[in-house]
Amino acid sequence: MFCCTAQPCNRSSIRRVVRCEEQIQWEGIVSDLEQRLAQNLDGSFEDLVLTYERRLYAFAYRATGCRQEAEDLTQDTFVRAYHALASYDGRRIRALHLQAWLYRIIVNLSRNRVRRKRPAMEALNGNEPDGAEVTPHGVHERAERAEEMAALLGLLPHHLRVPIVLKYVNELSYPEISELLEQPVGTVKSNVHRGLQSLRKSLDSTRPDKEIPVREH
Numbered sequence: 001m002f003c004c005t006a007q008p009c010n011r012s013s014i015r016r017v018v019r020c021e022e023q024i025q026w027e028g029i030v031s032d033l034e035q036r037l038a039q040n041l042d043g044s045f046e047d048l049v050l051t052y053e054r055r056l057y058a059f060a061y062r063a064t065g066c067r068q069e070a071e072d073l074t075q076d077t078f079v080r081a082y083h084a085l086a087s088y089d090g091r092r093i094r095a096l097h098l099q100a101w102l103y104r105i106i107v108n109l110s111r112n113r114v115r116r117k118r119p120a121m122e123a124l125n126g127n128e129p130d131g132a133e134v135t136p137h138g139v140h141e142r143a144e145r146a147e148e149m150a151a152l153l154g155l156l157p158h159h160l161r162v163p164i165v166l167k168y169v170n171e172l173s174y175p176e177i178s179e180l181l182e183q184p185v186g187t188v189k190s191n192v193h194r195g196l197q198s199l200r201k202s203l204d205s206t207r208p209d210k211e212i213p214v215r216e217h
Contacts, residue, residue: 034098038090045085049078052099055170056106062165063110065154073113077106103166103180111158152202160195163188 033051036044056077060070081102085093153161163181166172178185 034094034096037085038093041082041085041093045082048081048098052102053078055099056102059103059165059170060106060110062169063158063162064113069113073106073109076109077102080105080109097179100176100180103170103172104182107162107180110162152199155202156195156198160191160198163191164195167192 033044033047037048053074057070057074060073061067064070064073153164156164163177166177166180167174172180174185174188177183177188181188183191
């Protein structure tokens with residue numbers, strides 16, 4: 001089954017094709033990772049780190065706004081994961097949903113260590129509007145908007161900030177976020193909605209001519 005359909009050749013459609021191919025490659029890499037970890041933890045743990053390090057760091061960086069803290073959180077996550085896996089039997093390791101399990105560890109760590117700093121987010125979803133033309137003025141405007149959005153996001157409480165980052169930066173689905181946060185899907189959607197509403201109100205109070213560049217879905 002093809003996950004990408006024929007579309008006009010523009011920047012947005014090309015990005016979708018690239019993300020589709022990357023997702024297929026990534027799924028192939030992780031498809032048997034639980035099995036390999038169950039058989040040989042020490043020999044396969046490096047593959048776990050290489051597979052998930054960038055994703056976990058991206059979440060930690062945007063959730064905390066601090067590179068050093070993001071690095072520490074990512075490292076601590078893998079340390080805890082290794083010790084946990086070393087205590088599990090093979091059957092339990094094979095039954096793990098590794099991505100959700102690792103995100104759950106780092107979310108819990110970030111909850112305990114969160115500080116009120118501005119997350120250095122480039123954008124909530126990292127994408128330009130379909131058909132957007134790249135111009136010096138446009139680049140400057142997006143950079144200015146991203147800086148303002150990052151500052152406003154940093155003012156949100158942790159329980160609203162985290163699901164927004166997971167949804168629009170890490171691009172997880174609502175069921176995936178629900179699983180890793182151990183919350184009903186309805187609660188996750190409500191927190192995302194409340195967080196976006198708060199961001200919109202804050203943005204309206206500072207720049208009433210601008211709108212938040214994300215869509216709820």
